[in-house]
Amino acid sequence: MLLDAPDQEYMYSGHVGCPGCGAAIAMRFTLKALGDKTIMVLPACCWSIIAGPYPMSTLKIPVIHSAFETGGAVASGVRAALDMKGDTETTVVTWAGDGGTFDIGFQALSGAVERNEDFIYVCYDNEAYMNTGVQRSSSTPYGAWTTTTPGPEWKKMRKKNIVEVLVAHRIPYVATANIAFPEDLVHKVQKAKGLKGSRFIHIYASCPTGWRIPSEMSVKIARMAVQTNIFPLYEVESGVKYTINYKPKEYLVREYFKLQGRFRHLTEKDLDQIQEMVNEDWGLLLRKAGESL
Amino acid sequence: MKRVIEGSHAVAEAVRLARVQVISAYPITPQTHIVEILSEYCANGTMNARFLRVESEHSALAALIGAQSCGVRTFTATASQGLALMHELLHWTSGARLPIVMAEVNRALAPGWNIWTDQTDSLAQRDTGWIQMYCEDSQEVLDSMLQAYRLAERVYLPVMVVLDAFYLSHTFEPVDVPTQEEVDRFLPPYQPRFQADTENACAFGQLVPPGAYMKMRHNIAIGMDEALKSLNEIQEEFYAIFRRRYNAVEAVCCDDAEIILVTSGTITSTSRLVIKTLRGRGEKAGILKMKLFRPFPVEMIRKAISHAKKIAVIDRNFSFGASGIFAQELRAALYNTPDHPPVFGYIAGIGGLDATVELIEEIYWKTKNTAFPDEESIWMGI
Numbered sequence: 134m135l136l137d138a139p140d141q142e143y144m145y146s147g148h149v150g151c152p153g154c155g156a157a158i159a160m161r162f163t164l165k166a167l168g169d170k171t172i173m174v175l176p177a178c179c180w181s182i183i184a185g186p187y188p189m190s191t192l193k194i195p196v197i198h199s200a201f202e203t204g205g206a207v208a209s210g211v212r213a214a215l216d217m218k219g220d221t222e223t224t225v226v227t228w229a230g231d232g233g234t235f236d237i238g239f240q241a242l243s244g245a246v247e248r249n250e251d252f253i254y255v256c257y258d259n260e261a262y263m264n265t266g267v268q269r270s271s272s273t274p275y276g277a278w279t280t281t282t283p284g285p286e287w288k289k290m291r292k293k294n295i296v297e298v299l300v301a302h303r304i305p306y307v308a309t310a311n312i313a314f315p316e317d318l319v320h321k322v323q324k325a326k327g328l329k330g331s332r333f334i335h336i337y338a339s340c341p342t343g344w345r346i347p348s349e350m351s352v353k354i355a356r357m358a359v360q361t362n363i364f365p366l367y368e369v370e371s372g373v374k375y376t377i378n379y380k381p382k383e384y385l386v387r388e389y390f391k392l393q394g395r396f397r398h399l400t401e402k403d404l405d406q407i408q409e410m411v412n413e414d415w416g417l418l419l420r421k422a423g424e425s426l
Numbered sequence: 427m428k429r430v431i432e433g434s435h436a437v438a439e440a441v442r443l444a445r446v447q448v449i450s451a452y453p454i455t456p457q458t459h460i461v462e463i464l465s466e467y468c469a470n471g472t473m474n475a476r477f478l479r480v481e482s483e484h485s486a487l488a489a490l491i492g493a494q495s496c497g498v499r500t501f502t503a504t505a506s507q508g509l510a511l512m513h514e515l516l517h518w519t520s521g522a523r524l525p526i527v528m529a530e531v532n533r534a535l536a537p538g539w540n541i542w543t544d545q546t547d548s549l550a551q552r553d554t555g556w557i558q559m560y561c562e563d564s565q566e567v568l569d570s571m572l573q574a575y576r577l578a579e580r581v582y583l584p585v586m587v588v589l590d591a592f593y594l595s596h597t598f599e600p601v602d603v604p605t606q607e608e609v610d611r612f613l614p615p616y617q618p619r620f621q622a623d624t625e626n627a628c629a630f631g632q633l634v635p636p637g638a639y640m641k642m643r644h645n646i647a648i649g650m651d652e653a654l655k656s657l658n659e660i661q662e663e664f665y666a667i668f669r670r671r672y673n674a675v676e677a678v679c680c681d682d683a684e685i686i687l688v689t690s691g692t693i694t695s696t697s698r699l700v701i702k703t704l705r706g707r708g709e710k711a712g713i714l715k716m717k718l719f720r721p722f723p724v725e726m727i728r729k730a731i732s733h734a735k736k737i738a739v740i741d742r743n744f745s746f747g748a749s750g751i752f753a754q755e756l757r758a759a760l761y762n763t764p765d766h767p768p769v770f771g772y773i774a775g776i777g778g779l780d781a782t783v784e785l786i787e788e789i790y791w792k793t794k795n796t797a798f799p800d801e802e803s804i805w806m807g808i
Binding site (some may be wrong): 168169170171172174175181182184186187188190192193194195196197198199200202203205206207209210211212213214215216217220223241243244247248323 | 447448450476477478479480481482484485486488489490491492493494495496497500514515518522614622624627628629630631632633634637638672798
């Protein structure tokens with residue numbers, strides 16, 4: 134396959150992510166699309182570690198590491214400072230995990246996008262607090278084991294639909310992307326870069342360590358998440374205009390779940406129920422996009 | 427030019443004169459007048475600055491951390507709960523060596539809800555690596571704000587300028603508001619030593635191993651020591667232009683004083699009146715006004731009060747399970763001096779309770795008539 138993405142690399146090799154880390158792939162392609170005129174705000178997440186220890190850095194762009202819950206606010210300040218210095222060229226991007234986006238950083242994110250701050254917020258989603266050792270977040274999907282939802286206490290709540298929450302803020306651009314679809318990802322980041330105001334990109338980033346999958350399955354599982362409609366690829370402009378970017382041929386969620394250790398405890402009945410949930414969500418999305426099943 | 431303005435207004439004028447570029451704040455009584463005036467200045471073009479109307483105090487300071495990291499001069503103001511909410515990022519600011527300046531209006535912490543003056547909010551932040559300056563009147567507020575930027579940008583540490591709720595923030599006083607030209611001579615444009623820059627990509631605040639971390643923390647300690655020296659130099663530079671000077675501590679009638687009251691904030695003004703009356707009656711009374719709390723000016727304190735017979739510290743704050751916070755620090759400062767005087771700790775004016783002339787006079791007589799403090803803290807007026 135010939136990948137239509139810029140050749141330039143903004144990530145050095147030798148980062149300290151786990152083997153098969155989806156978040157590392159997500160960063161690599163995102164930076165290819167953003168280019169070197171980028172300042173990154175990096176609240177606490179796996180990437181606080183992956184970027185490497187002082188005095189080295191995996192990234193070739195300026196990075197401002199920040200407190201866990203401050204992704205939206207620090208970026209607001211960076212943008213304001215650049216504006217005051219007359220720098221309209223540099224893109225400000227916040228790079229946060231699901232914990233820093235769905236949970237602890239939710240207030241600052243909502244505040245920043247309500248003000249329509251001119252920046253891109255990227256959430257790379259590995260569906261739990263992976264950096265601290267796989268604890269559940271509000272992004273953890275229904276049915277998942279984590280170290281804080283062990284045994285029979287597996288998560289019985291649905292994953293928070295962060296994309297729709299951002300859409301409700303009526304910001305210029307919201308999109309989902311996935312490490313198994315790099316061309317789509319690069320295209321969406323480039324599109325976001327060309328817009329003004331608050332832009333949000335939600336990237337599915339598999340985590341072999343936390344999901345209990347072999348590292349070589351990282352991209353395969355990510356692809357299956359799209360193919361099963363568990364993580365649809367779509368974008369929403371100005372809070373109203375929905376476009377579904379990929380329409381999969383019916384795959385059953387069962388196949389996706391069976392490959393991952395974090396779902397090992399689920400019964401056939403549980404999987405049927407999850408299939409219904411996924412069908413329901415997909416139907417809802419189609420309706421919003423004005424399409425039929 | 428002398429103008430009759432509120433303490434809050436004095437803060438805002440200083441921020442305007444300091445040519446601050448990014449302001450970020452969240453409203454809390456009694457800080458609101460500061461940010462209302464600044465909002466107007468940004469809206470009507472009096473100031474060329476961006477005002478970020480964020481959704482919490484935590485985000486207010488976070489936004490400034492982002493802005494200051496990109497090399498611009500910044501400002502925020504808060505009080506009480508707002509400062510407590512910022513706590514995590516107070517540590518972050520000093521750790522990142524960002525010379526952010528904040529006006530902090532001393533207000534009591536809940537519960538129960540109380541908007542009146544009390545120093546526990548700011549003093550509880552003493553270990554966060556912020557320089558803290560306490561002010562007696564609105565002129566000192568304005569002047570301290572200008573000095574704060576000079577000091578912060580010299581030692582790369584943040585500064586908190588602290589003023590009493592209502593007694594300063596909402597009280598009108600004549601204040602000499604300097605001209606822009608005068609202030610420009612004192613405070614040059616901010617020239618950051620480091621900043622986030624796409625031409626010179628660096629990582630800020632990343633993962634750091636223990637050896638390097640400890641060295642960085644030691645550098646902050648050195649910065650604090652330098653702040654004490656720098657403040658003295660800055661006072662001289664300030665005096666040369668404005669003919670006003672504020673020392674880290676001010677000794678009032680202390681040379682021959684037998685009993686010295688140690689005060690901070692507006693209680694100092696009331697105490698000046700008490701001392702005047704007492705001196706008129708032949709009492710050998712003095713005041714040590716504490717302007718600087720961090721860094722704690724140990725040597726200057728020892729020099730000013732070691733000779734006294736008794737020390738009476740008036741604290742409008744309290745550290746539960748210990749004592750008044752100024753008293754604690756003062757006792758520690760005197761401990762390694764020979765034959766130091768006994769330190770009486772008085773708790774007064776908590777939650778905005780009036781600290782009157784009569785109350786301060788009572789503190790003086792109580793100190794004089796008691797040979798040695800038999801308790802760590804004496805709560806006045808309850």
